Amino acid sequence: MTSYTDESAARTLIVRTARSLFGRGLTHGSTGNLSVRLADGSLLLTPTGSSLGTVEEAELSRTGPDGRHLDGPRPTKEAFLHAAFYRSRPGAQAVVHLHSTHAAAVSCLDGLDPANALPPLTAYYAMRVGTLPLLPYHAPGDDALEPLAERTARSHHAVLLANHGPVVAGASLEQAADAIEELEETARLHLLLRGHATRPLTPEQAAALAPASP
Template sequence: MSEQALRERIALHGRSLFERGLTFGSSGNMSVQLPDGMLITPTNTCLGRIDPDRISKLSSTGELLSGDKPSKECFLHRAVYDARSNDQSIVHLHSTHSVAVSCLADIDPADVLPPITAYYVMRVGRLPLVPYFPPGDEGLAAAVESQARLSRAVLLANHGPVVAGADLDSAVNATEELEETARLFLMLRGQPTRFLTEPQCDELRQRFPN
């Protein structure tokens, strides 16, 4: 896919996520890795109104080559790419249900959400919780990188999800699956619930490896 086509794809997904209420205001960011750098949504930009030509293009060393000033969390994207060399795209949102789950006191930080559906296991898998850091704090990079080596998705405490994928469509689909699973998890709290068993999850992981 050409660089221009990738720019247009980022804008298309951004508008779709915004119009369906998965991102708000100027929150959230998306990126796609290029052979010579990275495309990333600009800082203080509403994902619902992205101009493809103003998407930031960074060199492999982080220099701004074209477009507007990049997201202040571009260091976070670079940390995930360093940890996951086969993934080419990252989506970071402040989606409501995922953020709500990230604020709960009684979740398992090693794996936040239970295996409610097969599609969650297939598209997201394990979801570790990364401790809270202030927005833009570069100390977050090392914490995220260590967890991203083991999981394509991480949940930032009191902040939101960061999800990597082989391409932009895959990363967006996994992010949407995570948000829907977070919504189901909150709906089911306090109810007798049947989750997938570990053998059922193992079978899914073998048939549909991330």
């Protein structure tokens, strides 16, 4: 498990990861937000209204574990989601939330299983994501979602927000980013295969690959 003891290095990592996600089309405009948990328990987050393609290290926000703003610009309006995941998952050191195209598209489909929005089409999805609960629609920034997110995060490190996008926690920022990218690729496969007979992994095969809990 990664512990972010050096705030300067953590800022560099957040910006590098943000640039990578934006540059590869995994988020757009001023959507998406990243955070890491520092060794003192405070959270370092991308600020509200920022683009992951242009955010700078000095522009990051810092909040307490309770979400209280400590310094820097105002944090993302979805900071409460990050705080909810950290409270529920003691091993999580990073959270990534994106509006990636294919995962967002899946989140708009009718008839999804709220307990698991995507089938385990590949071994890497089963390893990095596992099951993906669908949380009901709330407007962006609506903190009424916080208690539901906190309860769900106790047993799942990844969720899909209806008509919105995915949120993934990890033991490091690299792990969370890898998992959310795998989720996006599986969503793309799922949409490409609609109308075709598919053969997902069996429950036994998926369970054998289930990710360790961060």
